[in-house]
Every structure is written in structure tokens, then in C-alpha cells.
Amino acid sequence: MKPLRTLAAALIVMTSLLPASAQQRQTGSTDSIKKIYGIAVDPATDGGTVLIATQYGLLRARPDGLSELVPALKAAVVSLASDPRNPKHLFASTIDSKGAPGNLMESTDGGVNWAPLKGAKPVIVGALSLSRAREGRMIGLASKIMISDDAGKSWREVAATPDKTFAVAPSPTIADRIYAGTMTGLMVSDDNGETWRDAGAGNQPITMITSLADGSLLAFAYSRGLLRAQESDLKWSLLAGGFEDRFMVDLAQNPQRPDELFATFDTGAILMSRNGGRKWISFEGSDWATPEHIANGKKLFQQNCQACHGVNGIGEAPGNPGAKDKYGFKAPALNNDAHAWHHSDRGIFATISKGSPRNKRMVAFSMRLSDDEIRDIIAYIKTLWSLRSLACQGARHMGCQ
């Protein structure tokens, strides 16, 4: 598990928008997506592609691993929301090239064309969402929780929650109610954020809170998983676990097929569910990556691989990828830092099963591990990768450079 302080820092970067990311964007390229701040279903393809908010602009991501910049929205996008009454009506909060608050952008054609929202001053609001219960209400997160009751034109701050806040959402059914995911659990306010009480989702950090079209609530509890409750009783139950160290940042529901959900994680990965959130697979389609396989793979990794490849696959000599021992290169990082993702699943499988001809310390594991166990380890290793690595894995990596 990540120490809570690291988690808080990671989450704050997700929600507080650093000028540095805008500067980086000018030297970065669209294929090096490390963080995704928001996700929406692309109405043009009915969930075949998703729109993602990144520091490089708004991208349309495809399951085959390619993503393209939406030309009309090149500014760094810090959050993305669609109108539950009309999925083609989208909003995006941006930062300008100097890192200052940018325009709140609006699209009425499903994310193709974008224009600054008329009558709105530049603002930065993360974790943007629109109310199902109250027309014109938008809510988001800056250093404080922000509410707009005129569809984004003007914003006001509400009273602080008792602890650091990472996620906010309006109630789907009660006009004055809002939820806040904080470091110590989910809070609810029935007076537009004046006063807060615990919403009964446990005391783990809540990194994402949203509602679905049927009026149910979904919350992501770090180290537990995705929780669901009805507003009438706020009795939370675990819908899906097995996300290991990853935490969910944003979730979008396909309006055409309500059981289809898409979610972005802190690693930059996109996962999807076709059964309302009970089972998740990676967007690029590996269905071996179930929580059971991943959990087993993590255990096997810790027992067989971690001694050389490091905790969470950071490598034997983190920060010094060229380091050698007397046989050859030291055990490389298997997370995003090195180039494990340049190899296909088949290539990685072969190395684990047969060993490496380049350094005999990487022995053949075929005697010790079954084929399925090796597949489980690969499924776990891939949870450490970003969307970019997943999407650019194997032969595709050449086209991604």
C-alpha cells in the first residue's frame, strides 16, 4: 500500500492544478500521457472511444492504443464533464499556457467543437460534474469545493470539509445535497456545503464519487475498491475490489448502454466494465486482468520476483537503469520506468518462462511456475503501467515514440 502521505500528495496533484503541467505540455508530446484528469464517453462512437482530459489537451482514446488530439481543445484540460440531460453537451476546465486559470470550455456537439462558455470568467475547477437533481448546478474542486448555480458562469466556495477533499459530486436526487470524498471517508452535506456529516462509506480515502443514471451512487475507496449505495439509505456495499494500489480518478457511464462504465486511474490507465462495475478489464482489451488473477500475480511477484525487480517493480537499481552486475544488466524496472512495455505479453511470457540469455540471474521460471501463474504475474505487472504503456505495448511502441 502507498503510505497515506504519498497518496495525499498524488491526489492533490490530481486536483490542484500545477502551472508546471502547462509548461511541460509545451515540450511534451501527445503520446506521453502520464495522467488523465477526467473521462467522458465519446457520443460519436457510442463508447467505442473515450474523451480524456490531459495536460496536453483533450484526446480521443481508442482501444487499439492510439489516441488523437481533439484539435479544437489544445489547452491543458483539468476536468471534463458531460450533461446528464444531454451527453453531447460537454464542459472542460482548462489552464492557459502560463499555468493561469483558463476558459471554462463548452461543446454542444459531443466534443468536436469547443468554445469558451459565454459569460464565464477564467477559472480552474477540477473534478467537474453536473447535477441531475438541479438544473444549472455544477460542482467542482479548486482549493475549496466550488458550486455554480448558473451552469458554470459564476462560482462560489463552500465551507471546507473536515479533511482534505479529493472528489466531489452533486446528489442525483436531492437538490441541496452534495458529496465530498475526503482523506478520511465520504462526507455529505444537505445544505449546499454549509455543514458536513459522515456518509457511512468507511474511513478510507475516497478518491472518486459519482452517480449513475439510475440514481445510485458509486464511490472509490482507496485500498478497498468501488462501493455502491442508494441515496435513500446510504448503505454501502463493495461492488468490485482487486485494484491493488491503484485509485480511481474519474468514472463515466455510457448513456446508450448504462451497464458500460469507463474509469481512469492514477497510473494513467483506463479500465472498463460491461456489467455495471462488478468486473473491470483494461480498455485495450486484456480480459485476463481480473482482480483474482491480478491479486494472485501480485503474490507470486512478491514471492519470486521482488527480490530483484523491487517493490512494485521499480527495478534493482531505481534511477540508474544502466547499472550492471558481473553477468550483465541488473534487473530492470517492470513498471513504467524502463521498457518492459516494449515487449508483447508473449515476449514477456517467454522471458519469464525461459529466462534471459543476457543475464543468467534471470532464470527460467517454467519449472517453478505454471503458464497460468506466469499470465497472472503479467496481469499484475501491467497494473503498474500507464495508458500510454498499455496502449503502446509490443510492436506498437515504435509508432508511439
Ligand code: HEC
Ligand atoms: C535473481 C534476480 C532475478 C529474479 C528473482 C527475477 N529476475 Fe527478472 N530479470 C533479472 C535480470 C538481471 C534481468 C535482466 C536480464 C537482461 O538483461 O536481459 C531480468 C529481466 C527480466 C525481464 C525482461 C525485462 C525487459 O525489459 O526486457 C522480465 C520481463 C523479467 N525479468 C521478469 C521477471 C519475473 C516476472 C520474475 C519472477 C517470476 C523475475 N523476473 C525474477 C533478474 C531477476
